[in-house]
Amino acid sequence: MQNLQNFKDYYEILGVPKEADNDEIKRVFRRLARQYHPDLNPGNKEAEEKFKDIGEAYEVLSDPGKRSQYDQFSVFWKQRGFRGKSAKGSRNNRAGDNVDLGEYADFNSFVDQVLGRKTKESRVGATQTADPFRPGTTKYSTTVSSRPSRRNIEARLTVPLEKAYEGGIERIRLEDGRSLEVNMPPGMFTGQTIRLREQGVGGGDLFLKITVQPHAYFQIEGNDIAVRLPITPSEAVLGNPVEVPTLDGLVKMNLPAGVRSGQRLRLANKGYIDEQGRRGDQLVEIQIVIPRNISSQERELYEQLRRIETFNPRADLPV
Secondary structure, three states: OOOHHHOOOHHHHHOOOOOOOHHHHHHHHHHHHHHOOHHHOOOOHHHHHHHHHHHHHHHHHOOHHHHHHHHHHHHHHOOOOOOHHHOOOOEOOOOOOOOEHHHOOOHHHHHHHHOOOOOHHHOOOOEEEOEEOOOOOOOOOOOOOOOOOOEOEEEEEEEOHHHHHHOEEEEEEOOOOOEEEEEEOOOOOOOOEEEEOOOOEOOOOEEEEEEEOOOOOOEEEOOEEEEEEEEOHHHHHHOOEEEEEEOOEEEEEEOOOOOOOOOEEEEOOOOOEOOOOOEOOEEEEEEEOOOOOOOHHHHHHHHHHHHHOOOOOOOOOOO
16 A cells, blocks of 8 residues: 555554543653653654654544544555545544545645644744753754844743643744744643744744743642642541542542541642652642531531530640
8 A cells, every 4th residue: 555654553652552541541641751751862863753753643642533533544544445645535424523534645644634734835833842951842843944143032931730731732922923833741840941943033942931820729849739628527527538639630539537627638649740750649638617607407417416426625725
């Protein structure tokens, strides 16, 4: 089959089964992104190319619509008799995902269309991949500048904590009016510098200074994340499974019976990512919240409890 050599099996690149869910795909991507990070493999072109393939595979498989198109094209591409443009394609019947598979001459054309990438001739601003000094990505696309004098420039980029954690495509606009799409690395932190090669003046480099916005709930402590979790008095006394917000979504945690206000519980491997790709923990500080408005039935039960309870918190006062 013609051009089959440029087909990329994204599932094989990430090492996940075809039935893998988004959480598994995201988890594997983060691990591989750290493993093949060019800063950890200086001068290793093979690692750099692997890193580029990992990023492309994740961008497709993490999006349900793009993944659906890719899965269909994978089957179509491998059919006997495929000859690029001469092949008769099929259409995806899912709403919003229609794609004429037969219109693509090769796999690269298909991926460029799915990812919205333009050819070099039609680009106004090139899609770049971040090249940070600490940790980030070094894959990049170059653009040709007609300016004779090369000069590096700086720009500042403020990102929400969730975006800093996950990374991904971010569109930025520079003071000179240019618009760039940047493939941001996962695990960004305030003070980090990301380099975009040949996007400065006259083909110089652009240096992005990263600031991560403070979050209203998640507080970064090194590579741990601290949160406060409000619970009811009955949950504190009896213990109870509760759902705790994390950067990966809600996670169920079992409260021990008799937990105290101010006590910290630990959710392992639910913190932030450090420069070596290691993940910290999430520290959950318990806050017992007294209800202000209660129903008549609740008041009756509290009155009954007060009559029968044996616990006296003032029994050990030193006076």
